[in-house]
Amino acid sequence: MDKKVRVRFAPSPTGGLHLGGVRTALFNYLFAKKNNGTFVLRVEDTDQNRFVEGAEQYIVDCLDWCGITPDESPNNPGVYGPYRQSERKPSYRKFAEQLISDGYAYYAFDTPEDLDAKRKEIPNFQYGQATRMQMHNSLTLTISEVEDLLAAKTPYVIRIKVPEQEIVHFNDLIRGNVSFETAIVDDKVLLKADGMPTYHLAVVVDDKAMEISHAFRGEEWLPSAPIHILLWKYLGWESDMPQWAHLPLILKPDGHGKLSKRDGDRLGFPVYAMNWTDPKTNDVTQGFKELGFMPEAFINMLALLGWNDGTEKEIFTLSELVAAFSIERISKAGAKFDFEKAKWYNHEWIKQSPVDTLQKSVKNELEKAGIEVGDDAFLNTVIDLIKDRCTLLPDFVAQSTYFFNAPTEYDSASVKPKWTPEKAAFFNAYAENLILTDVISAETAFKTLADEKGFKPGELMLPFRIMLVGGKFGPGVFDIAILLGKEETKSRIEKAIIVFNS
Ligand code: GLU
Numbered sequence: 001m002d003k004k005v006r007v008r009f010a011p012s013p014t015g016g017l018h019l020g021g022v023r024t025a026l027f028n029y030l031f032a033k034k035n036n037g038t039f040v041l042r043v044e045d046t047d048q049n050r051f052v053e054g055a056e057q058y059i060v061d062c063l064d065w066c067g068i069t070p071d072e073s074p075n076n077p078g079v080y081g082p083y084r085q086s087e088r089k090p091s092y093r094k095f096a097e098q099l100i101s102d103g104y105a106y107y108a109f110d111t112p113e114d115l116d117a118k119r120k121e122i123p124n125f126q127y128g129q130a131t132r133m134q135m136h137n138s139l140t141l142t143i144s145e146v147e148d149l150l151a152a153k154t155p156y157v158i159r160i161k162v163p164e165q166e167i168v169h170f171n172d173l174i175r176g177n178v179s180f181e182t183a184i185v186d187d188k189v190l191l192k193a194d195g196m197p198t199y200h201l202a203v204v205v206d207d208k209a210m211e212i213s214h215a216f217r218g219e220e221w222l223p224s225a226p227i228h229i230l231l232w233k234y235l236g237w238e239s240d241m242p243q244w245a246h247l248p249l250i251l252k253p254d255g256h257g258k259l260s261k262r263d264g265d266r267l268g269f270p271v272y273a274m275n276w277t278d279p280k281t282n283d284v285t286q287g288f289k290e291l292g293f294m295p296e297a298f299i300n301m302l303a304l305l306g307w308n309d310g311t312e313k314e315i316f317t318l319s320e321l322v323a324a325f326s327i328e329r330i331s332k333a334g335a336k337f338d339f340e341k342a343k344w345y346n347h348e349w350i351k352q353s354p355v356d357t358l359q360k361s362v363k364n365e366l367e368k369a370g371i372e373v374g375d376d377a378f379l380n381t382v383i384d385l386i387k388d389r390c391t392l393l394p395d396f397v398a399q400s401t402y403f404f405n406a407p408t409e410y411d412s413a414s415v416k417p418k419w420t421p422e423k424a425a426f427f428n429a430y431a432e433n434l435i436l437t438d439v440i441s442a443e444t445a446f447k448t449l450a451d452e453k454g455f456k457p458g459e460l461m462l463p464f465r466i467m468l469v470g471g472k473f474g475p476g477v478f479d480i481a482i483l484l485g486k487e488e489t490k491s492r493i494e495k496a497i498i499v500f501n502s
Contacts, residue, residue, distance in 0.1 A: 005037025016276030407470025
């Protein structure tokens with residue numbers, strides 16, 4: 001029987017969550033949901049020097065915002081806990097020791113000074129098969145020397161003993177057969193001097209203990225794969241090894257190298273899912289959420305970075321992604337990040353979302369801008385009228401302020417040069433007899449009066465729009481007038497006539 005699908009997103013909580021990390025989480029989620037599996041969040045916090053206050057909760061919040069909440073996590077544990085590696089500390093040492101007794105690992109007593117000296121002596125020094133016999137470790141010391149050092153509590157690490165002249169093969173679900181020559185793989189530390197495992201040991205022990213069936217992770221982990229494959233083998237667990245899938249990198253917009261936070265700062269777009277506040281400096285790095293992305297658009301955009309369903313379809317809901325997802329359609333090549341395209345997704349999502357979905361976020365944006373929103377029914381009509389014009393959620397502010405507050409400034413330059421007393425007379429007469437029952441009658445009344453007064457309606461439309469809106473933008477001017485109502489429209493016309501006359 002096939003193993004039950006259990007996948008994990010295993011971030012190290014060291015700061016903001018990069019969009020590549022969210023995409024890894026998303027592909028894990030999609031694969032789990034597609035296969036009735038379980039999506040696990042495991043916090044890889046074994047590096048205590050890199051501990052960052054608040055980073056774990058921030059990751060949880062990002063996943064929640066994206067709508068891809070894990071089934072098992074530190075705050076919502078299943079039976080495979082703990083879900084933080086720091087809390088699993090006691091479970092690792094025995095495996096490191098087992099590897100030593102089986103001849104697959106060794107104690108290394110080299111001090112930082114020893115290592116520094118070696119680095120100076122040998123360019124590009126790597127602790128491994130070419131150098132290990134020159135070092136201070138249980139391969140070069142006698143048994144009794146090692147025992148004495150251990151008894152004297154001399155600090156040590158445990159390193160894997162990578163075999164010489166072997167080829168490590170594995171099948172990657174995206175890349176097919178991958179192989180590494182062990183000559184280029186160094187003897188990675190497995191257990192650190194503080195007794196904590198390194199990532200390499202912890203990832204294998206935990207994937208086994210948590211019965212992980214498939215390991216999706218970024219391509220940057222591919223060079224570590226041979227170490228992991230060897231550990232699965234040396235620990236005698238090969239038949240339980242997860243299937244690997246190394247996801248293509250998300251590249252800088254020019255395609256040269258992996259997209260980094262610095263590229264975002266340089267080119268003016270976010271790289272993190274949500275705002276991240278560095279707890280030490282209080283510096284805030286802007287996220288997609290706060291810039292005004294809808295979570296639906298954000299994950300839709302991410303899913304299409306390195307995957308497609310084989311058709312031209314680009315807009316997918318989360319459940320459509322679950323239904324359409326397949327590993328076979330993940331590309332091997334890196335995917336260039338294109339911020340304009342990301343905005344396009346958001347625009348499409350705003351356009352196609354029902355008012356009810358948008359209402360809460362739009363209200364929030366308007367309130368942040370100090371606009372008194374009032375009646376929900378009115379707000380909903382406004383949203384419906386302008387959503388096609390908004391790319392990011394804060395655009396709703398600029399596109400709708402005039403519905404809530406009469407303009408205080410006008411684009412007079414577009415009106416005044418052609419403004420005449422006759423036009424003022426037209427608008428005075430128009431304001432006296434406003435017909436705003438529906439768009440067609442409103443427009444007909446406007447045109448009839450224009451004809452009577454000897455104007456082409458086209459000459460009057462722009463001044464009318466600027467009277468109501470303040471500028472040359474917005475949806476149909478009669479739609480706006482109808483929504484504002486008779487009294488408000490009249491008052492705006494009268495106020496603007498005074499400005500244009502002056
Ligand atoms: N802790 C690693 C990271 O920060 C996880 C890599 C893996 O999934 O094996 O991305």
